[in-house]
Amino acid sequence: MIDISKKEIWFLTGSQDLYGEETLKQVAADSQEVVKGLDASKHIPIKIVYKPTVKSPSEILQVCQDANSNPNCIGVITWMHTFSPAKMWIGGLNILNKPLCHLHTQFNAEIPWEDIDMDYMNLHQSAHGDREFGFIMSRLRKKRKVIVGHWKTERVQQRLGMWTRVALGWDEIQNLKVARIGDNMREVAVTEGDKVEAQMRFGMSVNAYDSSDVIAHMDKVTDDELEALIKVYEESYNLSDRLKEGGEQRQSLYDAAKIELGLRSFLDAGGFKAFTDTFENLGELKQLPGIATQRLMADGYGFGGEGDWKTAAMTRVMKVMAYGLEGGTSFMEDYTYHFTPEKSYVLGSHMLEICPTISDGKPSCEIHPLGIGGKEDPVRLVFNSPAGPAINASLVDMGNRFRLIVNEVEAVKPMADLPKLPVARVLWDCKPDLDIAATAWILAGGAHHTVYTQALTTECMEDFADIAGIELLVIDQNTNIRQFKDTMNANEAYYHIFNRRN
Ligand code: MN
Numbered sequence: 001m002i003d004i005s006k007k008e009i010w011f012l013t014g015s016q017d018l019y020g021e022e023t024l025k026q027v028a029a030d031s032q033e034v035v036k037g038l039d040a041s042k043h044i045p046i047k048i049v050y051k052p053t054v055k056s057p058s059e060i061l062q063v064c065q066d067a068n069s070n071p072n073c074i075g076v077i078t079w080m081h082t083f084s085p086a087k088m089w090i091g092g093l094n095i096l097n098k099p100l101c102h103l104h105t106q107f108n109a110e111i112p113w114e115d116i117d118m119d120y121m122n123l124h125q126s127a128h129g130d131r132e133f134g135f136i137m138s139r140l141r142k143k144r145k146v147i148v149g150h151w152k153t154e155r156v157q158q159r160l161g162m163w164t165r166v167a168l169g170w171d172e173i174q175n176l177k178v179a180r181i182g183d184n185m186r187e188v189a190v191t192e193g194d195k196v197e198a199q200m201r202f203g204m205s206v207n208a209y210d211s212s213d214v215i216a217h218m219d220k221v222t223d224d225e226l227e228a229l230i231k232v233y234e235e236s237y238n239l240s241d242r243l244k245e246g247g248e249q250r251q252s253l254y255d256a257a258k259i260e261l262g263l264r265s266f267l268d269a270g271g272f273k274a275f276t277d278t279f280e281n282l283g284e285l286k287q288l289p290g291i292a293t294q295r296l297m298a299d300g301y302g303f304g305g306e307g308d309w310k311t312a313a314m315t316r317v318m319k320v321m322a323y324g325l326e327g328g329t330s331f332m333e334d335y336t337y338h339f340t341p342e343k344s345y346v347l348g349s350h351m352l353e354i355c356p357t358i359s360d361g362k363p364s365c366e367i368h369p370l371g372i373g374g375k376e377d378p379v380r381l382v383f384n385s386p387a388g389p390a391i392n393a394s395l396v397d398m399g400n401r402f403r404l405i406v407n408e409v410e411a412v413k414p415m416a417d418l419p420k421l422p423v424a425r426v427l428w429d430c431k432p433d434l435d436i437a438a439t440a441w442i443l444a445g446g447a448h449h450t451v452y453t454q455a456l457t458t459e460c461m462e463d464f465a466d467i468a469g470i471e472l473l474v475i476d477q478n479t480n481i482r483q484f485k486d487t488m489n490a491n492e493a494y495y496h497i498f499n500r501r502n
Pocket of ligand 1 (some may be wrong): 305306333350449
């Protein structure tokens with residue numbers, strides 16, 4: 001479902017011809033060593049590819065054209081080992097359409113106090129070479145990531161690694177196909193949006209299908225496939241008595257399994273890596289897909305409930321970014337509150353569709369009435385989620401721009417068992433507290449739907465917003481409502497003047 005093996009980040013070292021052959025040879029050797037070190041780092045999941053030092057406008061233009069046209073190249077890292085007069089970079093940077101990270105590092109970490117001479121000074125010039133490069137990037141109004149520090153340190157490698165994950169997410173959304181099975185939940189506002197603009201901005205395409213398209217694939221499911229999946233359910237989850245062999249709702253487990261097989265086949269046949277459905281458009285589907293959606297999400301598919309294509313896309317993108325990291329990522333909804341005089345919490349959940357990658361143990365597989373939609377009882381996985389830091393992210397359409405809102409939260413263990421709650425759930429403590437977080441979130445127009453992740457950080461979402469050229473609002477430990485309002489007002493003007501939709 002997620003394949004990063006062919007993806008590459010290109011490492012571009014800037015210099016100029018003035019230095020002569022010997023220095024340039026040293027520059028090339030040093031760059032290759034840096035690339036070797038970064039490529040071997042356990043923190044960097046994407047292959048880092050060395051490119052020969054660029055020393056002239058034509059070489060820079062050429063490598064940027066090559067990066068643009070190479071489908072495996074998902075981004076570039078730039079580093080000015082020496083001074084590299086930055087007017088040379090204008091042509092290349094003007095056309096470069098891949099994410100860019102400016103690594104402000106130096107080959108040697110410490111000054112060799114006894115030996116330092118002018119030759120050393122001429123070689124190790126990133127302190128000023130990277131400033132010249134930074135100027136032209138700012139002059140071109142080019143959004144980019146800047147990472148400062150010695151390249152051998154864990155901190156630099158970790159940050160670089162996380163940025164490569166964001167570049168991977170950007171590459172994913174460029175090619176993402178989202179299938180909407182049914183339309184939007186009737187009259188709901190926040191899950192709507194401009195799908196043409198979304199394609200122009202993010203690359204992703206969002207198109208509608210009908211439940212009959214899924215049923216056509218369900219009709220092709222064989223008994224063997226069905227029995228095999230039932231066996232997987234029996235081995236992977238604790239089945240409730242009603243769903244066990246001989247149980248009174250055993251048939252519903254078969255119906256659910258058939259929906260999973262049909263839905264998976266439909267998605268794979270169409271190349272869809274994210275999807276939505278809605279309980280109002282189920283057609284002949286007997287149940288709202290519960291366990292099917294949960295297991296598809298666990299395999300890496302994006303999902304948004306009630307036609308929420310923006311959250312479906314972001315779930316997929318964030319799952320791709322988080323590939324191989326500890327901690328799960330799920331579609332989420334702020335469901336109900338726990339207000340106490342001391343502290344207040346949010347119980348996050350959904351009608352059914354929470355991803356088992358955030359489960360704290362073996363989920364139980366249960367069947368209960370949905371109480372909405374008038375269909376048969378859906379089968380779902382029920383579990384709690386581990387405590388620890390997480391973020392909630394919501395992408396909304398403000399009419400003239402997309403806005404990404406992120407709230408940092410701390411998941412906590414529920415204070416008691418929830419024996420009658422028939423859905424998967426997470427309890428969290430918002431930063432800085434529920435009062436300020438919910439005030440800011442509501443003022444920002446953040447959705448009730450989010451992507452919840454314990455694998456990614458706010459910095460990832462910040463980098464994603466920069467690459468996409470969309471607005472970002474962060475609610476964290478330092479959020480102050482008056483400043484938050486000022487930021488939104490400033491952004492309103494900024495996006496009106498500089499970054500409005502075409
Ligand atoms: Mn919902």
